[in-house]
Amino acid sequence: MPKDIDTELGVERKKHAVSIPGTSEPVKSFWQKLVSLGVELRGLEPIPLELRITSIFSHYSQKRPWGFFPDMTALGLQDWYRGRHDAWLILLIPSCYTLTLAPLLDMRQWCQLRYVYGKYFNQVISFVGLLGTAIFGIVASVTGGQTLASVNPGTLSIEGGIAIILLVAFFIGFMGYKVLHGFARYAWIPAAFGVVILIGCAGDRLHQQAPSCATGARPWLSLISLTADISFTWGGIIGDYACYMPKKAPRFRLAFYFFPDLVSYSHCL
Structure with a gap:
């Protein structure tokens, strides 16, 4: 046949x-x-070599909306008495390293975790990661719905805005990584406008940052717990963007393209 x-x-x-x-x-x-x-x-099957033809290694620079995630998380880490620069390094360096493993292993990220943690413990890791991703998606949907409702007062309810965000996200995610990559290629444009508006509205207060004064074990344990949760969430998606790349994809270039784009918004703020 x-x-x-x-x-x-x-x-x-x-x-x-x-x-x-x-x-x-x-x-x-x-x-x-x-x-x-x-x-x-x-799904979980390793990707054959003949299908791994993606060579646009710099496409991480087109996913600038992800920059909001570590930046806002770094802002939250100040509550645990750590400086923002320390928070950025704790969040970004492990993510950059995990990204470089996907072309070598030709597997989605959850498949990699299966061989790292074992069959049964990976079920716990997968559940925690899925729960963290779901919570992050719910929070993002609620925030997006509130934004749509605020720019359309009296004509669109918050529930209606949330439904619109969920339907659009479901459609984009259901069509696979080709459509997702195409969307992410241009999604940074409205995000950049949002950053400009944010800086214009709150620029005179952005210099007010909490000093670094970590003492004792309590703030460190809180920071480690939060960082572990973020790592689980990133562990389920970050390698998926590189699993269709050839095995000889330059690891340093992938990390180099990925790292500055995650911190670009943070430095702007």
Whole structure:
């Protein structure tokens, strides 16, 4: 039966069926329709070398909205008596290292954690990471819904704004990493406008930062707990952006492109 490999979706197309590499049974007609619409069906299977053709190593510089995540977290870490620069390093360096492992292992991030923590303990890690990601998504959806409601007073409720944010996020995420990367390529533009507006409204107060005065074990334990939670959340997604890159992808370049874009907003603020 004739077949060819779809390099965008990571599936094998046959004349009468669609199958996923690593499985023996053809995918049902329902999944065939999803594949024809561009939905990515790859799950836990390692990605074959012939599909790993992504060579745009600098596409992390196009995901500038992620910069808000460590920046706002670093602001929160000041409550644990640490300076912002220390908080940035604690959050960013492990993420940069984890990113460079994906091209070498050709697996999604949760698959990597499976071999690091073992079969059973990884279930706990996966649950905690999934819970942290879900909470972060809920908070982001509520914040986005409130923003939409505030710019449309009297015409759009907060619940309606939350529903719009969730539907848009579901549609983008459901279409696979090709669509997600395309969206992230330009999503930094409205985020940049938001930073400019923020600096214009609160620029005279941005210099007010809490001094670093960590004493005792309590602030350090609190910081470690919060950092572990953030690492679990990042562990489920960061390597997914590089798993379609070839095995010889330059690790230093990946970390170099990724690190400054995460701290760019922080330095602006």
